[in-house]
Amino acid sequence: MTKRVVIAGAGLAGSLLAVYLARAGWHVDLRERRGDPRSKNFVQGRSINLAISARGIKALRRAGLESQVLCDAIRMPGRMMHSRSGALTFQQYSSNTEHAILSISRSALNLVLLNAAAAEPNVRVSFDQRCGELDAVRGIATFVNTVSGSEEQVEADLIVGADGAYSAVRNAMQRREGFDFEQSWLGHGYKEMTIAPVATGPHAPFAMEPNALHIWPRGSSMMIALPNPDGSFTCTLFWPHRSSDGSADGFDKIADPITGRRHFEREYADALELMPTFDADFAANPVGWMLTIRCRPWSSGARAVLVGDAAHAIVPFFGQGANASFEDCEALLDSLERHTTDVGAAIREYERARKPNADAIAEMALQNFIEMRDRTASRAFLARKSVEHLLHRIVPKLFTPRYDMVSFDTIPYAEALAKSQRQDAWLTTVAVAALGVVVAGSVLIVRALMSGGA
Ligand SMILES: Cc1cc2nc3c(=O)[nH]c(=O)nc-3n(C[C@H](O)[C@H](O)[C@H](O)COP(=O)(O)OP(=O)(O)OC[C@H]3O[C@@H](n4cnc5c(N)ncnc54)[C@H](O)[C@@H]3O)c2cc1C
Numbered sequence: 001m002t003k004r005v006v007i008a009g010a011g012l013a014g015s016l017l018a019v020y021l022a023r024a025g026w027h028v029d030l031r032e033r034r035g036d037p038r039s040k041n042f043v044q045g046r047s048i049n050l051a052i053s054a055r056g057i058k059a060l061r062r063a064g065l066e067s068q069v070l071c072d073a074i075r076m077p078g079r080m081m082h083s084r085s086g087a088l089t090f091q092q093y094s095s096n097t098e099h100a101i102l103s104i105s106r107s108a109l110n111l112v113l114l115n116a117a118a119a120e121p122n123v124r125v126s127f128d129q130r131c132g133e134l135d136a137v138r139g140i141a142t143f144v145n146t147v148s149g150s151e152e153q154v155e156a157d158l159i160v161g162a163d164g165a166y167s168a169v170r171n172a173m174q175r176r177e178g179f180d181f182e183q184s185w186l187g188h189g190y191k192e193m194t195i196a197p198v199a200t201g202p203h204a205p206f207a208m209e210p211n212a213l214h215i216w217p218r219g220s221s222m223m224i225a226l227p228n229p230d231g232s233f234t235c236t237l238f239w240p241h242r243s244s245d246g247s248a249d250g251f252d253k254i255a256d257p258i259t260g261r262r263h264f265e266r267e268y269a270d271a272l273e274l275m276p277t278f279d280a281d282f283a284a285n286p287v288g289w290m291l292t293i294r295c296r297p298w299s300s301g302a303r304a305v306l307v308g309d310a311a312h313a314i315v316p317f318f319g320q321g322a323n324a325s326f327e328d329c330e331a332l333l334d335s336l337e338r339h340t341t342d343v344g345a346a347i348r349e350y351e352r353a354r355k356p357n358a359d360a361i362a363e364m365a366l367q368n369f370i371e372m373r374d375r376t377a378s379r380a381f382l383a384r385k386s387v388e389h390l391l392h393r394i395v396p397k398l399f400t401p402r403y404d405m406v407s408f409d410t411i412p413y414a415e416a417l418a419k420s421q422r423q424d425a426w427l428t429t430v431a432v433a434a435l436g437v438v439v440a441g442s443v444l445i446v447r448a449l450m451s452g453g454a
Pocket residue numbers: 008009010011012013014031032033034049050051052129130131132162163164165166167168169190236307308309310316318319320321322323324325
């Protein structure tokens with residue numbers, strides 16, 4: 001008999017999973033809280049982009065959607081650092097110049113996935129459907145139609161919570177005994193701004209080098225910019241919510257366009273020149289919050305399971321949230337295909353495989369924030385990156401930088417974390433030993449010179 005799955009949330013993970021499961025023979029009921037984006041033509045709205053890398057590309061390829069999604073993608077093989085004076089420094093992400101992360105439109109990606117799901121004959125997609133309650137033991141989810149207010153109970157062999165960081169499915173699971181939940185808010189928020197296309201210039205229609213992820217590292221704060229196919233850049237300010245004694249760059253103090261402009265004149269002057277809609281963007285665009293969510297178990301009873309941000313929301317500094325969510329979909333599909341007659345065993349196996357990896361990328365994403373905003377501007381950091389790239393070129397089997405393992409490989413995140421920690425310890429030992437040799441050598445030379453002179 002055909003198995004039925006209800007997926008709450010037609011975002012990135014929910015839509016991809018719908019495609020996978022439909023093709024694996026499931027009857028898929030995909031329900032989304034928001035209205036149908038296809039009727040709102042939302043692809044033409046404000047451009048918000050995402051960096052997609054090896055893991056995301058692999059998952060899209062499995063659904064046959066790689067070329068459709070990537071046709072408008074812009075390669076970003078490295079970071080372009082902007083100093084306060086406007087000086088630019090390019091840092092290649094990998095010693096392999098073929099490697100690049102890709103900037104793509106989030107709404108266009110979601111639309112491709114949604115259309116692919118809707119095109120499957122055994123998928124039913126419905127909108128304005130808010131998941132509320134869950135009976136994980138009997139496999140019943142309750143949905144409220146947000147337009148009519150009517151309520152419906154839907155029974156299925158599997159209920160998937162793909163409903164994002166503030167998941168209602170997870171919320172319902174949390175009310176059962178034995179569910180661990182931890183939520184940590186980042187002290188920094190984010191606000192999106194826009195760099196407009198230009199008519200002339202060396203990169204027109206782009207106002208800056210398009211093939212780079214631009215970073216303005218400013219110690220405890222930073223701004224980044226990713227290119228869009230229309231020549232614009234979506235910029236994201238990452239500033240503390242509250243200014244501390246040592247810093248006056250919190251969203252609390254810089255809350256209006258006039259103060260914002262003054263701050264930009266000091267800190268991001270080269271970007272301000274390229275932002276004709278600065279005042280309107282600064283006033284209109286909200287300050288978003290970022291958080292890390294860790295929970296366990298990801299499944300409840302033998303019929304409910306979480307994927308994507310619902311299971312593991314992470315901060316965006318490694319550009320891996322969507323990539324990791326897509327990997328979840330692959331892992332869940334694999335487990336369901338291995339345990340065709342036991343959904344409970346499949347979802348438990350999926351959780352065992354994914355949870356350590358979700359924890360690892362959550363940790364690496366937090367660490368990468370400090371690297372991006374604080375260390376990327378330092379000479380010591382650049383020297384260390386050069387050594388890492390050199391080692392990777394000479395002994396690729398023995399040494400792979402963390403960024404390469406996370407973004408250009410698909411080895412499990414937990415392995416990438418453990419291996420990079422071992423490599424870090426080893427590099428530090430070698431650096432300390434080398435420093436010791438230099439110091440000892442210098443002492444001997446000075447002594448020799450002194451005794452020769454005496
Ligand atoms: C500023 C920022 C930048 C980021 N940049 C990157 C990046 O460069 N690369 C990257 O890989 N990741 C990035 N991410 C992370 C990425 O956006 C998420 O990890 C990804 O969207 C998770 O997909 P998802 O499907 O789990 O959740 P979502 O994309 O949030 O989708 C959840 C869906 O569920 C729906 N929903 C919610 N509640 C209900 C309900 N009760 N009932 C039914 N439906 C519901 C929502 O409307 C939504 O459509 C970024 C995140 C942020 C905040």
